[in-house]
Amino acid sequence: MKKTYLIFALLLGICLTSLGQNLNSYKYVVVPDRFDFLKEPNQYQMNELAKFLFEKYGFTAFMASESKPSDLSMDSCNVLYADVIEDSGLFQTKLQVLLKDCRNQVVFTSEEGKSKEKDFKQAYQEALRNAFNYVEAINYKYDGNSAKVKEEVPETQIRNIPGPAKEIKQEGKVEEVIVSAIPKKIQKETKVLERVSNKRSYFSGELEVYLLQTEYGFQLVQKEMEEPFGKLVKTGSANHFIYSTLQNTGIAFFDESGNLNVEILTENGNTTSTKIYKLKN
Template sequence: MKKILFIALFITIGSFAQKSINNYKYIIVPSQFDFVKGKDKYQTSSLTKFLFNKYGFTAFLDDEQLPNEVANNRCLVLKGVVKDASSMFTTKSTIELRDCYNKVVFTSKEGRSKEKEYKKAYHEAIRNAFKSIEALKYKYVPLEEDQVTITKEVPAVVTTVKVVEDKLVEVKKDKSIAEVLYAQLIENGFQLVNTKPEVVFQVLKTNVKDVFVIKDKNGILYKNENSWFAEYYDNDIKVIKEYQVKF
């Protein structure tokens, strides 16, 4: 008798509310914006950091030492960027906040200045743009996570669902030291690259936290405690490999 092959995955996930600005703990400000030639030219970056801190955020420049938890969870962080749309006689600045997927989650109203001297003009325009940030009345609130234990069936997703005969399947576990892979954002997921560098897997997002479909491998990548496991079939042999993935 034939049956569709499923991978039964038991995992604890959180049910999350949609994030608001208050759910992000840190702001990282580029030490050089793309509209100036030079690091912190006209003190644009240091002023931006100062104003974020003034209005309740915890802000760092991107070349400063960051808290350890930022390395473990980049999605606690928003990137605070000044965008310039100046014309010949008017300096125009807006503030963008971007999440860990580089998605814009907030854009300020445009701040303007008629000052002729560059430093004064940028400072006035940035301060005016920050009136929108001030109006947020930011206060950090950790995102509540209601833990729910579920049993989730995740099919080995392929263009055509793989059908196999009922039989005992050999499981091959790779017991070597866990290889480190680095995640690079692609459409609908990530590509995981080793230190050579070469692409080891392309993984696609699912609606389950910390579970990805491995493209072209008929398998999944999932997190268990502090490690990531790639689980797929190779010539009807089930392969499980452990990795350390840096997002």
């Protein structure tokens, strides 16, 4: 039992560590003055609280309306843009923290922070603090060296991404650029994800579910139901996700056949169980 728990903890730790390493190359976080689910700027002090929590967990954060350092203004791609989204139900307030890069791509999505408080301010603030537990788990620490490597990628490497051929007019000598092959492991993971990139049907026993792609990963929706019952949240590994439902949390991945394999941590916290959603052919 201890062995299975350690394996699960190791997998989760690897996902969070990999994700943290990806975020360490970003120097700043910008928090908006108002979140979309609220009516007023900094309503319930939510935006100031988000900034405070980012700073508490090692980030250098600014409000969108604040004056900012010159290197942030000159290079908007060394900054992450924070957002908080709401998915509350009738009896529970649920919030998630998102981080986007300068291309508006989501690079981090927290698990849901939840609260059963009835007072709006208390509920929102408690849910936000709980969502930030997953930000804390990343163990963020700015690494200027990794940021420098990212900035110093040779221009020829950036321009030679496989894609449709285009006619390019050049003056002077044209240098031959050799592009190295894409590693087999990446090709393999990419092919697996391509199989599930659109709406696909899966079976777990007699239960049929759909996987709907979202900006943070996938939603799991039971057939003939409108509301999702679970989520797959992206991690730093291309083919590994954090699996989350109201009842369970775990680590998920797609195998070579496109089936969804989930390692679920049981309620006693000592063992894991495996659940497989088989891809409908």
